[in-house]
């Protein structure tokens with residue numbers, strides 16, 4: 001894997017490590033699969049898609065905002081599509097990983113289950129689901145279990161946005177779609 005922190009991604013070392021860990025979990029789940037394909041749910045400007053590409057992985061980005069997608073499609077080669085995270089326009093069992101960085105708090109808490117249901121549908125069995133969120137929904141952990149995921153790792157983190165300098169709290173979850181569930 002090429003380390004891309006020097007080419008303007010504005011990611012700190014721990015953020016790059018987090019992304020590497022996500023990819024390592026996918027590789028563990030699919031040791032014999034030649035093509036890892038990641039959905040960057042709410043991809044924004046395509047920063048993470050570009051990083052995944054630089055590691056030789058296939059990615060697809062979706063976002064509700066046409067404006068950010070216009071920038072994303074100039075930043076990276078991956079396909080980007082306008083869609084709502086509650087309705088993912090892909091077939092069942094398509095992706096090996098879904099990366100949802102800093103986005104699920106943009107919808108009402110009562111609708112987070114719709115996103116989890118959609119992610120479960122589009123992930124292959126044993127596929128890996130990453131969520132980071134600024135709101136520490138107390139019942140988020142339960143939502144993973146209720147929607148057929150097992151949590152591999154979770155933590156609460158305090159960090160400072162390197163661009164704005166604003167201090168944040170994040171909840172971070174790495175989960176796996178359970179084959180036998182639902």
Ligand SMILES: C[S@@+](CC[C@H](N)C(=O)[O-])C[C@H]1O[C@@H](n2cnc3c(N)ncnc32)[C@H](O)[C@@H]1O
Pocket residue numbers: 041042043044045047062063064065068083084085086100101102103106107
């Ligand atoms: C804080 S940004 C995070 C972007 C990117 N994941 C990152 O980490 O840089 C949140 C993104 O969620 C998108 N978004 C908000 N509501 C959405 C929805 N209902 N469906 C899909 N994308 C949505 C916004 O357009 C924005 O690009």
